[in-house]
Amino acid sequence: MRKIVALTVLGAVGFTGLAHAGGAGNSLGDCYNHVISVCNQGNHPVSCSEAGMDACDEQHSASISMPKFQIKALRKNATRSIQIGRTKPGTKG
Numbered sequence: 001m002r003k004i005v006a007l008t009v010l011g012a013v014g015f016t017g018l019a020h021a022g023g024a025g026n027s028l029g030d031c032y033n034h035v036i037s038v039c040n041q042g043n044h045p046v047s048c049s050e051a052g053m054d055a056c057d058e059q060h061s062a063s064i065s066m067p068k069f070q071i072k073a074l075r076k077n078a079t080r081s082i083q084i085g086r087t088k089p090g091t092k093g
Contacts, residue, residue: 028064028071031056032078040083049082 025031035052039045053075057064064071 028056028060029074029078031060032075033081036078036081040081045082046084049079053078 025034032053035056036045036049039048039052042048057071066074
């Protein structure tokens with residue numbers, strides 16, 4: 001159980017870092033695209049992208065001036081570029 005909690009905490013810090021990292025852009029859409037691009041290079045792009053986009057939402061919350069339905073649509077559109085089922089060479093699925 002401690003390992004799961006530790007991994008969750010470390011993962012949250014890492015995902016927040018993705019959203020704040022260089023290249024995340026000045027807009028919510030740019031942040032989503034950056035996070036997905038980085039997450040697609042790892043072994044768990046879906047969970048990584050979801051957590052990273054949550055961090056983008058937090059980072060841009062003060063500057064978001066669009067209704068929630070538009071944010072959901074933007075996020076849904078961004079998730080289309082997640083590479084599902086892809087694993088790095090030499091790793092198990």
